[in-house]
Amino acid sequence: MIPNEIEITPELVAEHGLKPDEYQRILDLIGRTPTLTELGIFSAMWNEHCSYKSSKKWLRTLPTKGPRVLQGPGENAGVVDIGDGEAVVFKMESHNHPSYIEPYQGAATGVGGILRDVFTMGARPIAAMNALRFGAPTHERTRHIVSGVVAGIGGYGNSFGVPTVGGEVNFDPSYNGNCLVNAFAAGLADTDKIFLSEAKGVGMPIVYLGSKTGRDGIHGATMASAEFDDDSEEKRPTVQIGDPFGEKLLLEACLELMATGAVIAIQDMGAAGLTCSAVEMGAKGNLGVELDLDKVPCREEGMTAYEMMLSESQERMLMVLHPEKQAEAEAVFRKWDLDFAVVGKTTDDLRFRIFRHGDLMGDLPIKELGDEAPEYDRPWVETKPPAPLDPESVPAPNDLGAVLLKLLGSPDMCSRRWVWEQYDHLVQGNTVVRPGSDAAVVRVKDSNKGLAFSLDVTPRYCTADPVQGGKQAVAECWRNITASGAEPLAVTDNLNFGNPEKPEIMGQFVGCIKGIGEACEALAFPVVSGNVSLYNETNGQAIMPTPAIGGVGLIPDLGKIATTAFKGEGEAIYVIGETLGHLGQSVYLRDIEGRREGPAPHVDLGAEKRHGDFVRSLIRSARVTAVHDVSDGGLLIALAEMAMAGGIGAALEAQTDLPLHAWGFGEDQARYIVTIAEAGAGDLEKDAEKTGIPLTRLGRTGGRELTLSGQLTISLDKLAQAHEGWFPAYMAAPDTNA
């Protein structure tokens, strides 16, 4: 029996984010009142963030297998075979709650956490991306959060030395009280040198590595499992502080240590720190774990067992090492000036025991801590589809050109240069396609192979129709990767939603998962890792459902890739896929008409596959010169982007019966724009006809203007001015709210 140092009251239980029935479950499980330390451990293991208790049931339905998948969900990151004995290791994870409270450190440690997930598996990180969502530009906190988050991502990634090559940025009032910071990282490893978290062998030393433990981040994961209210500012102490230099040392030391063969198992200390990592290593290996907290390197004096078990101090690792290699391992860490301490051992009794000052502070069944976490089948209601949009109700604009300029210069559609110029996107010297194209492309070092990366989701589609929105997120990601010439391999998902205890929110979650699952299945694009972030609500106001999809593709020959920029004068421009003028939930309808109406565009997965495979074959046979997927803003936005990127204009023609604004700004899916030398245009038309691929000529490249016969004439300079202007001007504007 362990003496209770503090009485466990219902208030204390509630403060730990545990519901009365969940506390009862603890009592039933251990047959006594838990100590405060044990209560903290349960709260860390059983919160939404760590236990996936609301989402697990639905996550199981996602396709996670494929011929190239070496490791699916359940480890620190997913692993996919890219041939020649190499694998890409990748994952995406949210750091939403901390980034809202303390933007710089929240975003910085989000990047740190995901990088650690990747190199914990034995992979050297080669690329990072970020999906960012902020409140309305006019909201009082937005500028402050954008500025802090972008600086934090740069501050960490630039110093660590990983190129940040892409991502997404959107603004919407639904994120006023909850910004989203979803950090993606990918690394390279040899397929036979992947490291896992499963401990093996009884009596093996458990070693603590990296930075010292402090009082920062205590209860971070619990915070991330609750809604915000007006007092959320007070949660600032739960945000961790990042040290990218410490992380860089940890990376080099870990990779060097792994090469010695000393490592049996490794787990980074992320959410819920020492607790989560120790339990996971033991439980996966069917072993008990004993920790002597007196051995843990501490930054501050007088830390209690409770504080040490819940600290989320960054840049720390836990490993199980071969005892005979311990000295060699220690030498590596000393060389890099990092802490190295044997803090415990594995046991054969499946208990998780914690000692502090010689006293037993916790004694819990290790398997049950993870496996017996509550799991909920939460009630949900299907999202009602919006009424159809009457095309007649959307009037033609007076000036198509003015609309194009307005959209190109709008917060959601304008250039993100202000953001990505603060990220080192060139370090490592392997960046082939820089930010601003459909997918970023990074060379696999010392080879002619490349990897393509893209992050995508359209939250307004998910709001209108979660199933179509989920499908569309996967389809757009697949398209972006395809448009670079890559074969899409697999995805990681970052599912951001409101409070799952509300049936409507749970309905959005279930719908999106269904859509994602269907699309991943149809496009052979399995989910290999991911993260769920729920309770993104403030004072009852939820974010739009935002299931971000991060995809990876393989390019076998870097000589055969495509980018969005027009390449030459006098080339033919085509759109592949059908243009039906779908304006429901479009950027046009929202930003020009001020209406969020109509159904999301329908995603025909068969057409996506056919059109994409066709485009990829065109790129690989070097027939097309530029390729761009058509998404937000439709054809005219895509064409303007291609013209600006290439510094070459185009003369367009609209062969259509549709109203021109529906033709130009409709958001029908499964479409790509390609350019091709006129000499090859006839063959392209024949091939498309033969294979039943819809192909429509849009005009010809050339000049310094974008023209649409009789409808608009805009110079490239004017387009670029509109496109590049908004972000820097917005960020430079004086803060009206201190």
Place this chain on the structure above:
Amino acid sequence: MKSAVIVYPGINRERDLARALELVTGTAPYMVWHDDAEIPDVDLIAVPGGFSYGDYLRCGAIAGQARITADLKKKAAKGVRVFGVCNGFQILTEIGLLPGALLRNAHLKFVCKEVKLEVANSRTAFTNAYTQGQIIRCPVAHHDGNYFADEGTIRKLEDEHRVVFRYAEGTNPNGSINDIAGIINEKGNVLGMMPHPENLVEPLHGGLDGRGIFESLLETVA
């Protein structure tokens, strides 16, 4: 040509620099640990970019205290060529091999983009493969690249044609005095620059403009 790259903890472009050296010279450089006493006998010592010791203090301040510094200074004094890029440039000013200092960028933000450089002096061992006044493309990636020195030092640098690279065509990304992007010491054997020529040396990088520096060195050694 034999070369060495010094590796400090927190440096992150040492592989980029080593690759560029190997690509152009055909020989991989020695990678020398900051805590070593001596740098092998080489024709070129390269000090790479990154964030040595996190650069939490003044950039390059701690790296300047490394054990290897003594030998770096000794070899530079003997006339061995020394090439510092980005953090390497900051370290070289910190240990007094080059004058001036690199302050925080004028706009206070990290900047990664491509700029234009004017080769302001092509008669150095580092730049003779370029022509005088040639405009080249080159990426930058730094938070503290704003070159500063007192008036007298600037005048001396200009008078002695020791400003080797200048930001051109209005692309000064950091507020450097006189658009200074790279300078050389009096003896002409130590060059420091903020931009990263090592990131523009193969077709895959989208250009070869950075090769000239490595080709110049190869030429003058061979």
